[in-house]
Amino acid sequence: MINHLRQIAADIDRLLADDEFPATVRPDYLRDAVRDYPVRGGKRLRPAMLIWSCGLLGGSESAALYPAAAVEVFHNWTLVHDDIIDQDDTRRGAPTSHVKLAAELGGRFSLAADDAERTGRDFAILAGDLQQGWANDLLLRSAEHGVPPEVTVALGRRFQKLANSDLISGEALDVEFSLRELTGLKSQEVRTMLGLKTGALLQFCTEAGAMIALNTADAEHPDVRKLSEFALAAGIAFQLRDDYLGIFGVYDSLGKALGNDLREGKATVMLLDTLRLASAADREKLLGYIGRETYSDADLDDVRRIMRDSGAAASNEAEAARLAEQARNILRSFPDNPYRQHLLDLVNFLIDRER
Amino acid sequence: MINHLRQIAADIDRLLADDEFPATVRPDYLRDAVRDYPVRGGKRLRPAMLIWSCGLLGGSESAALYPAAAVEVFHNWTLVHDDIIDQDDTRRGAPTSHVKLAAELGGRFSLAADDAERTGRDFAILAGDLQQGWANDLLLRSAEHGVPPEVTVALGRRFQKLANSDLISGEALDVEFSLRELTGLKSQEVRTMLGLKTGALLQFCTEAGAMIALNTADAEHPDVRKLSEFALAAGIAFQLRDDYLGIFGVYDSLGKALGNDLREGKATVMLLDTLRLASAADREKLLGYIGRETYSDADLDDVRRIMRDSGAAASNEAEAARLAEQARNILRSFPDNPYRQHLLDLVNFLIDRER
Numbered sequence: 001m002i003n004h005l006r007q008i009a010a011d012i013d014r015l016l017a018d019d020e021f022p023a024t025v026r027p028d029y030l031r032d033a034v035r036d037y038p039v040r041g042g043k044r045l046r047p048a049m050l051i052w053s054c055g056l057l058g059g060s061e062s063a064a065l066y067p068a069a070a071v072e073v074f075h076n077w078t079l080v081h082d083d084i085i086d087q088d089d090t091r092r093g094a095p096t097s098h099v100k101l102a103a104e105l106g107g108r109f110s111l112a113a114d115d116a117e118r119t120g121r122d123f124a125i126l127a128g129d130l131q132q133g134w135a136n137d138l139l140l141r142s143a144e145h146g147v148p149p150e151v152t153v154a155l156g157r158r159f160q161k162l163a164n165s166d167l168i169s170g171e172a173l174d175v176e177f178s179l180r181e182l183t184g185l186k187s188q189e190v191r192t193m194l195g196l197k198t199g200a201l202l203q204f205c206t207e208a209g210a211m212i213a214l215n216t217a218d219a220e221h222p223d224v225r226k227l228s229e230f231a232l233a234a235g236i237a238f239q240l241r242d243d244y245l246g247i248f249g250v251y252d253s254l255g256k257a258l259g260n261d262l263r264e265g266k267a268t269v270m271l272l273d274t275l276r277l278a279s280a281a282d283r284e285k286l287l288g289y290i291g292r293e294t295y296s297d298a299d300l301d302d303v304r305r306i307m308r309d310s311g312a313a314a315s316n317e318a319e320a321a322r323l324a325e326q327a328r329n330i331l332r333s334f335p336d337n338p339y340r341q342h343l344l345d346l347v348n349f350l351i352d353r354e355r
Numbered sequence: 356m357i358n359h360l361r362q363i364a365a366d367i368d369r370l371l372a373d374d375e376f377p378a379t380v381r382p383d384y385l386r387d388a389v390r391d392y393p394v395r396g397g398k399r400l401r402p403a404m405l406i407w408s409c410g411l412l413g414g415s416e417s418a419a420l421y422p423a424a425a426v427e428v429f430h431n432w433t434l435v436h437d438d439i440i441d442q443d444d445t446r447r448g449a450p451t452s453h454v455k456l457a458a459e460l461g462g463r464f465s466l467a468a469d470d471a472e473r474t475g476r477d478f479a480i481l482a483g484d485l486q487q488g489w490a491n492d493l494l495l496r497s498a499e500h501g502v503p504p505e506v507t508v509a510l511g512r513r514f515q516k517l518a519n520s521d522l523i524s525g526e527a528l529d530v531e532f533s534l535r536e537l538t539g540l541k542s543q544e545v546r547t548m549l550g551l552k553t554g555a556l557l558q559f560c561t562e563a564g565a566m567i568a569l570n571t572a573d574a575e576h577p578d579v580r581k582l583s584e585f586a587l588a589a590g591i592a593f594q595l596r597d598d599y600l601g602i603f604g605v606y607d608s609l610g611k612a613l614g615n616d617l618r619e620g621k622a623t624v625m626l627l628d629t630l631r632l633a634s635a636a637d638r639e640k641l642l643g644y645i646g647r648e649t650y651s652d653a654d655l656d657d658v659r660r661i662m663r664d665s666g667a668a669a670s671n672e673a674e675a676a677r678l679a680e681q682a683r684n685i686l687r688s689f690p691d692n693p694y695r696q697h698l699l700d701l702v703n704f705l706i707d708r709e710r
Contacts, residue, residue: 021515026524026551027531081484085477109534119534122440125480126527129436132487133519140511149504156495156511160376164488169381172481176382179464179474196381 001345008051008068009044015069021134029104033097033127034134037076040092046071049346050205053227055339056331059213063146067155067208070138074163075201077131078171084121084128085175098124135163147212154217155208162204170196177267182290187272191236194269199235206231223334230330230343237323238350243268244316248304250355259295262303269319273312282306324351356700363406363423364399370424376489384459388452388482389489392431395447401426404701405560408582410694411686414568418501422510422563425493429518430556432486433526439476439483440530453479490518502567509572510563517559525551532622537645542627546591549624554590561586578689585685585698592678593705598623599671603659605710614650617658624674628667637661679706 016038025031047068054064082088083096090096095103102120105111111119139159143152173193177185206227207219214221246261247270261268275283286306289299307313327347331340371393380386402423409419437443438451445451450458457475460466466474494514498507528548532540561582562574569576601616602625616623630638641661644654662668682702686695 021520024516024524025520026528030524030527081480084480105534109531111534119530122530123527125436125440126523126530129483129487130520130523132484133515133523136491136519137512137515140508140515143505143508149508150498152508153495153498153504156508157492160488160492160495161379164491165376165380165485168481168485168488169379169385172385172478173381175474175477175481176464179460179466 001342001349004342005043005045005048008048009041011065012044012047012069012072013039013041015065016073019069019134019138021137022130025130029101029108030123030127030130033101033123034130036097036100036127037079037091038073038131038134040094042072042092044068044072045346046075046201046205049202049231049343050209052339052342052346053206053209054213055209056227056334056337056343057210057213057223059209059215060146063142063212064209066138066142066145067147067212068205070135070142070159071163071201071205071208073131073138074135074159077128077135078167080124080128080131082171084124085171096124097127101127132164135159142212148215150217151211151215154219155211158204158207158211158219162200162207166196166200170194170198170200173197178265180267182265182267182272182287183275185267185272187269187276190267190269190272194236194239195232198239199232202231202235203228226330226333230327233323233330234327234347234350237320237327237347240269240316240320240323241351241353243270244313244320245353245355247300247307248313259300259303262290262295263292265290270307270312270316273315274307274310277312278306278310282309320351324348356697356704359697360398360400360403363403364396366420367399367402367424367427368394368396370420371428374424374489374493376492377485380485384456384463385478385482385485388456388478389485391452391455391482392434392446393428393486393489395449397447399423399427400701401430401556401560404557404586404698405564407694407697407701408561408564409568410564411582411689411692411698412565412568412578414564414570415501418497418567419564421493421497421500422502422567423560425490425497425514426518426556426560426563428486428493429490429514432483432490433522435479435483435486437526439479440526451479452482456482487519490514497567503570505572506566506570509574510566513559513562513566513574517555517562521551521555521558525549525553525555528552533620535622537620537622537627537642538630540622540627542624542631545622545624545627549591549594550587553594554587557586557590558583581685581688585682588678588685589682589702589705592675592682592702595624595671595675595678596706596708598625599668599675600708600710602655602662603668614655614658617645617650618647620645625662625667625671628670629662629665632667633661633665637664675706679703 022031022034025034050068050071051061051064055061079091080097083091084098088096089099098121101123102116105119106116139156140152142155143149170193174197207224210224210227214223249258274286278286289303324347328344331343334340377386377389380389405423405426406416406419410416434446435452438446439453443451444454453476456478457471460474461471494511495507497510498504525548529552562579565579565582569578604613629641633641644658679702683699686698689695
């Protein structure tokens with residue numbers, strides 16, 4: 001799997017670096033911002049999922065390449081706007097788009113610090129807006145690369161439903177949860193949010209790959225629905241596992257620090273379940289840990305103990321494992337081929353990691 | 356023309372009010388924000404331009420309806436993000452999207468004033484993002500309403516180029532001009548900006564109408580190009596006339612107040628030409644008027660005198676008239692029919708108004 005993933009990443013990197021769409025964007029610093037996140041690289045897991053879903057059902061990799069690039073650019077514009085909303089300063093080890101633009105424009109137009117900050121944010125909003133157009137353009141260009149126009153139109157409509165409407169609804173729910181009292185949130189609400197914020201774009205990847213392979217405009221085709229279910233299960237399993245590793249994972253100097261979610265008071269299924277299931281004393285203790293500036297190793301050990309004692313840690317892991325198995329079972333219902341193996345390996349990679 | 360315009364506005368109003376796309380957006384207040392601007396009404400001039408361009412070349416109005424609705428929703432999302440960037444509080448007599456969301460969310464989640472303001476802005480960013488998806492979905496649905504899929508894909512690609520890339524580039528240049536010294540700006544730069552910010556979406560309207568009527572995916576078809584030139588000329592003429600009326604117009608309590616552009620130091624062709632052509636004394640005087648809080652009638656009379664004496668006012672009017680005539684001449688090169696007359700009337704309506 002890893003070798004093919006690297007090859008896909010290289011193909012996507014090249015396609016996006018050379019692509020014509022941003023070339024006519026003005027001014028030049030906005031054009032650079034439009035290209036910035038998409039060409040920063042990354043594992044390109046979403047494009048791989050689309051291409052492998054296409055290959056699983058016998059479709060050609062080349063027909064799936066433009067939709068795969070579209071998904072990657074779409075993912076990146078949501079990051080640009082998310083980073084504004086979350087007021088994040090760094091992304092993949094470099095300044096976020098709005099921070100980079102603030103520095104660039106502050107210097108270029110001699111702006112005071114708060115004007116530079118606002119202007120950087122304004123242009124980052126526009127950069128993300130342009131990237132959404134770029135993503136749509138890449139998707140529509142499938143019609144020049146082996147996807148019939150009626151299938152291309154159908155892909156475009158699924159893109160607006162899953163990647164735009166569902167994903168952004170999930171992002172909005174995530175922002176809303178940060179405004180609500182943790183004690184008033186239900187873990188089922190978080191699962192719904194995860195399905196939209198993380199699952200929907202993965203569902204698009206598998207649905208698009210399947211529709212290209214089957215040469216159908218019908219998103220209700222049984223194989224399309226099955227692969228969509230696979231993606232949703234795998235996406236939520238990945239996110240539950242990610243939440244678990246945020247507390248129980250191996251420290252990784254490149255990844256997010258352990259305890260970050262706790263500091264931000266992020267409403268995870270595991271946290272909400274712990275608050276529901278723990279003893280009154282542990283519950284109060286855990287609420288006291290939320291939102292602190294730093295955590296000692298002893299603090300984190302205590303949080304882990306509370307989560308384990310409540311049973312929430314184990315049930316989180318069990319739910320992730322169950323969803324991963326559901327995802328694998330769906331894959332196993334298709335005839336074996338190298339793409340099926342890549343997708344199975346991908347599920348294992350997402351779930352069995354320790355950081 | 357006016358009666359047909361009213362009928363188109365009613366059709367668009369109904370289509371957008373009933374449309375399914377926003378129905379699954381969550382949370383409910385974000386769904387309301389997505390619907391808000393598009394259903395606030397308005398003259399719906401852009402949809403009319405698209406439908407009439409289609410009719411001019413013998414196409415059916417019904418095939419043009421979904422692309423026309425798409426253009427209107429697209430226009431509205433750009434307003435949502437523009438209003439954030441321009442920090443505007445009202446739009447068509449009601450609070451802007453970010454202001455409305457700030458009030459709603461501040462109350463709902465008991466937020467402090469600055470948190471409410473930031474949260475309102477964050478959700479308004481997402482509302483605009485969703486509206487861009489809605490616009491694309493409406494456009495793609497043309498394929499279910501009489502537009503062949505290969506033409507639909509071609510319309511989609513023109514949409515990304517003209518409505519997304521060119522229009523947003525124009526918006527970005529406009530923001531940049533507000534950061535630069537007026538004395539360092541060339542009026543030609545402003546014309547380029549106007550062509551992108553105002554012209555490009557109108558170009559899409561006429562190109563889309565023509566491509567639907569001609570049943571072609573070829574945006575290089577001579578009739579498509581001619582109507583695109585018509586739209587660009589009409590759009591810049593409208594904007595030049597608008598700038599003129601901002602200083603010389605009849606006071607209109609519903610429209611923007613006279614002198615607003617002057618207060619904001621907006622870089623109009625007329626202002627830059629005045630600064631270039633006026634006597635040194637008048638030039639200094641005019642620079643002194645820019646950015647004041649209020650203007651007396653005597654102040655505005657003096658500004659008008661300076662603009663007239665420099666010759667810039669007359670050359671602005673001459674340029675608008677020349678572009679309008681160019682637009683009319685392009686229309687006259689097509690065979691006469693009721694749609695041609697509507698488009699000619701529209702040009703006159705945009706240019707001959709006094710407020």
